[in-house]
Amino acid sequence: MAAALGRWPLWLTLCLGASLAVDRGNFKSCEQSGFCRRQRRIQPGNSPYQALLESLQLGPDVATIQLVNEVTQVPLLLELWGLTGNVTRLRIQELSPLRPRYRVPDVLLGDPPAERLEVTGRDEGTLELSLGPGGHRLLVTERPFRLDLLRQRELLCSVNARGLLVFEHQRRRRDSDPPKDPPGEEGAAQEGPEDGAGSTQSDKPAEPPAEPEEEPGAWEETFKTHTDSKPYGPTSVGLDFSLPGFEHVYGIPEHAESLRLRPTEGGDPYRLYNLDVFQYEVFTPMALYGSVPLLLAHRPRLSLGIFWLNAAETWVDIGSNTAGKTLFGKLLDYMQGGGETPQTEVRWMSESGVIDVFLLLGPQPADVTAQYGRLTGTQALPPLFSLGYHQSRWNYQDEADVEAVERGFEEHELPLDVLWLDIEHADGKRYFTWDPAKFPNPRGMLERLAARKRRMVSIVDPHIKVDGGYRVHTELRARDLYVKTKDGNDYEGWCWPGSSAYPDFTNPEMREWWANMFAFDQYEGSTEALYTWNDMNEPSVFSGPEVTMHKDARHFGGWEHRELHNIYGLYVHKATAEGLIRRSGGRLRPFVLSRAFFAGSQRYGAVWTGDNTADWEHLRISIPMCLSFGLAGLAFCGADVGGFFQNPGPELQVRWYQAGAFQPFFRAHAHLDTARREPWLLSPEHLALVRAALRRRYALLPTWYTAFYHCHRQGIPVMxxxxxxxxxxxxxxxxxxxxxxxxxxxxxxxxxxxxxxxxxxxxxxxxxxxxxxxxxxxxxxxxxxxxxxxxxxxxxxRGGTVIPRQDRPRRSTEAMKGDPFTLYVALSPQGTAQGDLYVDDGISFDYATKNAFLHRHFHFANGTLTSSSADPRGSMSSPAWLERVVILGVGRPESALLTTHGERGLGGFGVLGWVFGILGWVLRGVLGF
CATH class of the missing domain: 2.60.40.1180 (Golgi alpha-mannosidase II)
Known part of the structure; x- marks a missing residue:
């Protein structure tokens, strides 16, 4: 790779990793982002928005109130819902827009069920609404417009208390013709997503007078050598939220940042804009590969969340404020003794779309994550093998190299489940193909891996080589399924294959075509042992602004790329996962790793922290990054073990294996220019430590899998x-x-x-x-x-818990099937413990479609361990059996008693059919056997 760099343009040389650190100049600051600059210059107070309380319309599940900007006289529509399960939704949009504004589809599982709203109070300038049986009330203040959300008499959150609501209405540019839709899409831009309940958008858009430009860049904006045409002018939205009593906020991944988000006064806000950032820095609000616009706040006795459903470029300012508190916030201070209580201010700013916000009201932390899971879905239950260890690099060279690496794990008694192939495995980086010289017999390679109870992942990226002899390209062009330029031509840019075109995954027809490409008769050489990695799906465009797609590119329905940028990667992930499901006739669970993501991506597979660096800072930051992912629903997260860029020393490599063994997704990966770093290339002493970390991971797989089942069912993070x-x-x-x-x-x-x-x-x-x-x-x-x-x-x-383990070393998860279990019973100070174990076939959807699973609950008290069904729906046969019970926190008792469904003694173990023998019962004291 290094020898070839001189033949590439400078911008591509930098993208390939020749630089030693990210070039911040390639990415915008808030001051360089026109809408962020405009909004941030607005100072708190003096909001021009008024709520016309007399316009209130109360439907069976939604209340609507008109808002008006008293300066421009442009009317807006406020919609309010009280949703079941302690969630409040508010949406603000133009009452009569020139064209429909983008409302994010395909993220919510459906229309959330709503409670009936009631008016419970009125006085001059204020309206009170009851949001349902949870005791939540919403106070609407007329001038300036403000919302205060209360639980009983406790103020939870204030909206627009600082007067930072911004809604840049659509307008005609002075002395210009209306913008035209791309050829072949006349009128398509007027066909937005269907209106939701309570919408009263006019059938005939209003014609406001032409207005002068607010400032240079409002209708056209240049960054470096790229110009964004902005044919519809400035359309940004923004809103502030005041959180009295809170000083700890979390979430809004992805940032290389501490778990607790820092105040952004004096610096840039946190940016949510999916970007391909090589060798990213730590402790910076810069955007990275994915975006989830979910922020959580926590204080004793209360957690809540703010879910800002907008897929455009978004900036989030975080600050503290006492002087600007609402009347209710000051009253809270008084009631708590007159001292100042903390208050966090959160300000959201998006380039386009509408304001659509869900307030997740907890009150417990697990309630907030569950509420978010009910809206966007919980983490898909992964196949068991994907929780094992993955070995990757850019790139294993050929079939002989793959065989040698797999044999190395065997010879050195290291467990391994998956080997990975990066972009060099394909024929000229034409995805869905194999290099005929390096991988002449991919099916045979996959069958040999499967015979060893191992699998493979190959990369399939969403940039398609522009090549008339490449079937994928010619079919997509013939079907007109590429993203378009503003002029209606196929959008092309540079990426790994050279000149590349970009499939329009926002088009359902495109996603259908892509999913069908994973069929065994379409993806030649593939088998059930082959799974998929979606990289570069931000989308990454080496020749584009900020290494991504031009914002004025056009998508299905006439939507501009600026309106949906952050959801593009989710659509790639979704189509790929559907393809892997479809190829098995809907029988088998997929495994797909995606670099880009959005809210809802957890339904389709795993994510990782991207192109990190082999240094201690990146090892440390991987922990809060994955914790933030989990809080935002993305529980299946990990970091490249060892670091993607540069070469780790043996101490760092060992420590990274030890940390990775306790993160949900466990994969080693490395850049093309790094030295080979398979574990056996370490000294024997360091290799033994890596082997111990790997075996520790595999012994705990029953606990990991059970935790993922909890996450899948309840929406609570694994890590x-x-x-x-x-x-x-x-x-x-x-x-x-x-x-x-x-x-x-x-x-x-x-x-x-x-x-x-x-x-x-x-x-x-x-x-x-x-x-x-x-x-x-x-x-x-x-x-x-x-x-x-x-x-x-x-x-x-933790004392009071029971952990299931499988302690026999094996080569892979599949080789562990039927191995016995050991229960580690750690007693509480009261001498009790409880826990559970979830078991299914580890690969299919039978657990959901046929109730083919077992979920056992264990309870230890008064010297008796009891097993019972945690879910009577589950029923399956299992060869597994219980080999040992290890009890922590007791001396050596003379005897122990096991009961199963009321039976006493060491007999059968209920539905599981587990077998006990006296030699399988081991009691440990505090310090060992």
Whole structure:
């Protein structure tokens, strides 16, 4: 690669990683983004918006009120819903727009069920609405327009309290003709998504008078060498939210940032705009590969969320404010003793679309994530093999290289589930093909891997080589399924194959065609052992502005790219996952990794933190990044183990394996120019430590899989911050160097070079924690100094829990089927424990369509371990059996008792048919056997 760089243009040389750090000049700051600059110059107070309370219309599930900008006299429509499950929705749009504004489709699971609204109070300038049986009330203030959301008498959130509502109405440009739709799409731009309940958009758009430009760049904007034509003028929207009593906010991934979001006064806001950023820096609000516009706030006894459903470029300002509090906020201070309570201000700014916001009102942390899951879907239950270890690099060279790497794992007794192939495996980077010289027999290669109970992932990117001899390109061009330029031609840019065209995945016909390409008779050489990786789907355009697509490019329905940019990657992910499901006749679960994402992407597979660097900073930042992903629904997250760029030293490589073993998605990956780093290339001493970390991951796979089932059913993250489980402990609110796996294991990876010890905070008043390796017991709460060597991974099991494990070393997850289980019972101070185990076939949808699963609940009390069904719907036969029960927190009892469905003794284990023998019952004391 390095030798070839001189033949590429400078911009492509930089994209290929020749630079040692991201060039910030390639990406916009807020000041360089016209709408962000305009909105940020608006100061709090003096809002021009008035609510016309006399216009209230109260339907069975929605209330509508007209708003008016008293300066421009442009009317807006405010719609309000009280949704079931403690969620409030508000939407603001133009009452009579010149053309429909984009409303994000395909993210919500459907129309959320709504409660009946009632007017419960009126006085001069104020209206009170009851939002349903949860006791929530909404106060609407007339002038200036403001919303205050209360639970009983407690103020939860104020909207537009600072007067920063912005809605740039559509207008005609002075001395210009109306913009034309691309050829062949006349009128399509007027056909937006169907109006939702309560919409009263006029059939005949109003014709406001032409207006002068507000400032240079409002109708045309240039960044570096690229000009954005902005044919419809400035159309940005913005709104502020005041959160009294809150000083900790989280979420809005993806940023290389601490878990707790920092105030943005004096710097740029956090940016949500999917971009291909090579060698990104840490602790910066710069945009990265994906965007989820969900922010969570937490304080003792209350969590809430703000879900801003907008797919355009978005900036989020975060600040604190006391002087500008609402009357209700000041009243709260008075009621709490007269002192100042914290207040966080959140300001959202998007380039286009409408204001569509869901306020998730908790009150508990798990309630907020569940509320979001009910709106956008929960994490898809992954196939079991995908929770194992993945080995990748750019690129394994040929079939012989693949065979040698797979054999290396076998010879060195290292577990492995998946080998990966990057872009060089394809014929000239033509996706859905194989290089005939390097991979002449892909089916045979896949069959050999499958015989060893392993699988493969190949990359399929959404840029298509412009080549008249390439079937994929000629079919897409013939079907007219590419994104268009503003002039109606196929949009082309440079990416890995050279000149590339970009499929329009917003078009359902395009997604259908793409899904069909994964059929075994279309993707030649593929088998059921081959799965998929979608990279570069921001979309990445090396020759485009900010390394992405021009905003004035056109999509299906006439929509501009600016209106839907952040959802493009979700559509690629969705179509690919559907293709893998379809090729098996709907029987098998897909595995698809995607770099770009949006709200709802969790329904389609896994994500990762992108092109990181082999340094300690990037190892450390991987923890809060994945925690933020999980809070935003993307539970199946990981970071490239070892770092994608540059070469890790052996200590860093070992520590990254140890950290990766306790993150949901566990894959090593490396840049083309890095040295090979398969584990056996380390010294024998370091290799042994990597082997131990891998085996530790595989032993805990029953716990991982059960945690993913909880996430799939309940929407609660697999890898979660401590404050989710200990919401009243302020010590946990800003912690992001340790976390919980489900609710049972506390993990504190070692992320400092040369570390001899780490300080681990053990939360929970009156609780106990057990060292996962030594089984030493520790009382909580306390900060515990844990001495470490290079072999140490500080992990603690929570007292009062039961963890299932499979402790026999195997080559892969499939080889573990039928292996016996061990239950680790960690007793609470009261001598009790409980936990569960979820089991299905690990690969199909039979768990959902045929109830082919087992979900067992374990309870230990008074010396008796009881097993019962956690879900009576589940029924399947399993060869698994229980080999041992390890009890932590007791001395050596003379006897122990097992009961199953009321039966006493060491007999059968209910539906599971597990077998017990006296040699399989092991009791451990505090410090070991």
């Amino acid at each position: 979660r911050p401590l404050w989710m489980e200990f919401p009243d402990d302020p010590h946990t609110f800003a912690m992001d160097d340790q976390y919980l796996l489900d609710r049972v294991l506390l993990v504190h990876p070692v992320t400092e070079p040369g570390a001899r010890g780490v300080n681990v905070y053990l939360p929970g008043e009156g609780e106990v924690w057990y060292n996962d390796e030594t089984h030493e017991q520790h009382r909580a709460p306390q900060t515990l100094y844990v001495p470490v060597t290079l072999s140490t991974i500080p992990v603690f099991q």
